[in-house]
Amino acid sequence: MIGYLFDYETLRVIWWILLGVLLIGFAATDGFDMGVGALLPFVAKTDAERRVAINTIGPVWEGNQVWFILGGGAIFAAWPALYAVSFSGFYLAMFLVLLAMIMRPVGFKYRSKRTDPAWRTRWDWALFVGGAVPALIFGVAVGNTLQGVPFHFTPDLRPIYEGSLFGLLNPLALYCGLVSLAMLVTHGAAWLTFKAEGTVADRARAVGARSAIVTSALFAGGGVLVWLGLLGGYRVTSPIDWDGPSNPLVKTVVADGGAWLANFHAHPLLWIVPALGIAAPLLAAAGFQARLEGWTFIASKLGVAMIIATVGLAMFPILLPSSSNPSHSLAVFDASSSRATLRNMLIATVIFLPLILAYTAWVYSVLWGKVGEKSVEKAGSSAY
Template sequence: MILHELIDYETLRVIWWLLLGVLLIAFAVTDGFDLGVGALLPFVARSDVERRVAINTIGPVWEGNQVWLILGGGAIFAAWPQLYAVSFSGFYLAMFAILAALILRPVGFKYRSKLEDPSWRSSWDWALFIGGFVPALIFGVAVGNVLQGVPFRLDDDLRIFYEGSFLALLNPFALLCGLLSVAMLVMHGAAWLVLKTSGPVAARAQRFGSIAAVLTLLLFALGGLALWLGVDGYRFVSVPETTGPSNPLMSEVVRDGSAWFANYGAHPWMMLAPLFGFLGAFGALLAMRAGREVLTLLLSKLSIFGVISTVGLSMFPFILPSSIQPNASLTVWDSSSSHLTLFIMLISTAIFLPLIALYTSWVYKVLWGKVDEEEIRNESSHSY
């Protein structure tokens, strides 16, 4: 037997679908609180010292957290090449906006303290706000468009033609998903600030985080209602070939208004995902008001896990539906790399992913504790 045949092609495809979800969730629960703190910066911190306190809660860790985004992009490129080609070309301007905003973060961290001029520092504080708010919004907008279907088509040679525009991405349902993403990550950022700071910054973070948790609950419910009433899903006309070649045009797909909810009827255990989304946000709200710092952060992570998992489970096995040529929709069964490629990548991931997780855990252990305002004033131990 050839080594890579130890795991059949169908199973490998599902494993890589799961791993993609793990990487996206890992990015959201780590770099997500960095984005949330950036979006909260002008509001939770009023003096220069308070803003430095907030910045120093994420300054030592944001770079490592962003690794999960790079890993997710790499996984899409290697495991789902057609998904990479369609999404990174069709969402090109949106991706550019995200990258431009993310670039403001390291520049803002490094340059903010170069001058003591208040207007100089205020400008960089707003740059850090943009670096947190814009990616959080656009990531959610992208998910909203994926749920609706993306306007691309494939010709007989599997060449990709994207027929959408940047402004078309900013439709009402996608913007609703974008606002949910912002509320969810602001809640997460507030939970981090409550854990890592004290005094006025923590008190304001608790107040804004409570509001964000309530908005997360409302927007998540409203998004589900809008998806049920106004957004068509996609389904196969017949059972797809799960071990066949990666050619989407070999399947027949149609739009169906109830398709995104069919998985929950077939597999009731999947209802745990939206339940975690609601319970996590509600629990984070209660824990935040009760001053349970660690529990607040854990429940915020649970909510993020539930919200993102809800999207993935609702769509399975679809990854990127086509709104103008449903048969071109990319699914787990027809848009992956080869059997051998997925197997080699799985072995590499089994070696390196635990190492990354262990190193990340060690970093957080070393940096455990609150950022001290007095040390900020004395310039004794903090970088920014």
């Protein structure tokens, strides 16, 4: 079997890449659903317009959201220590995300069950919260991850988190939240111009052309913050045992303001990734102007992927630095599952991921075409 070809080190790096694939898969698919939710009150004013916006994502958001669920499951399986530390550490922030995301399945399904305008307006706000709040908080979580989070382990490897919710909501982390929000709003706008007809698409185009530039600028600004050493930076100072047991108490790590740029300095080719993170949203902005809807969506998707990949590449091999006990930070080489589990999971992924991509592509192709007020009207009660 394929798993036996790979040693522990290779499996760890593969799962680090797959972690990135999952996060990008989530942001590139469910990201536009969240963007549409966040844009809903602004690009669609009447009930008919809102139904158009909602029905562009109605049939697909549920499958897209599985990237989020799978992300949780895969982190649990492949990076159990990361799962344990991050979700218990970001406890109240995660709680807010969950409450917001709980609003979406019911919002989509229940909104159209009654014609009462007050009922529908309430669900519109639920969908707005379900899109905007997670989009913001995921960025805040990335910001905290870059800065480092206050936690340590007991000798039994029980994780102890030392911070608070308000510590998580610090200005620099909120800045990263804005990057994420702008990025996903742009992505949602790109989807709406691609998929919706009429006024909704026009308003989305106007918003997207601006938010794409904002995304690019905010991301570049984040780069400056990293360069100034304000957004963290940690460096492993002991020799790394890539095949060693997953025990985060063995190595040593120090905080070092410039360390997040070290990988780029060591491998200058990697600069392509953050450069595309800045350029792709600008391309999307041009695409919005030029009404090249398909290309705009692709450019936006590329921007999402490159912005997320930049974070991962900057931090490698660290996954989650500890600000209070840097040596207890979680790293690719000491926070993974056992070799057997990484191998088993890789086999499952190699079997199922291509299938998932194939049937998802088929579903999108069946649903191909624009959504407008007429098509929503015609679909009757099977539309949202």
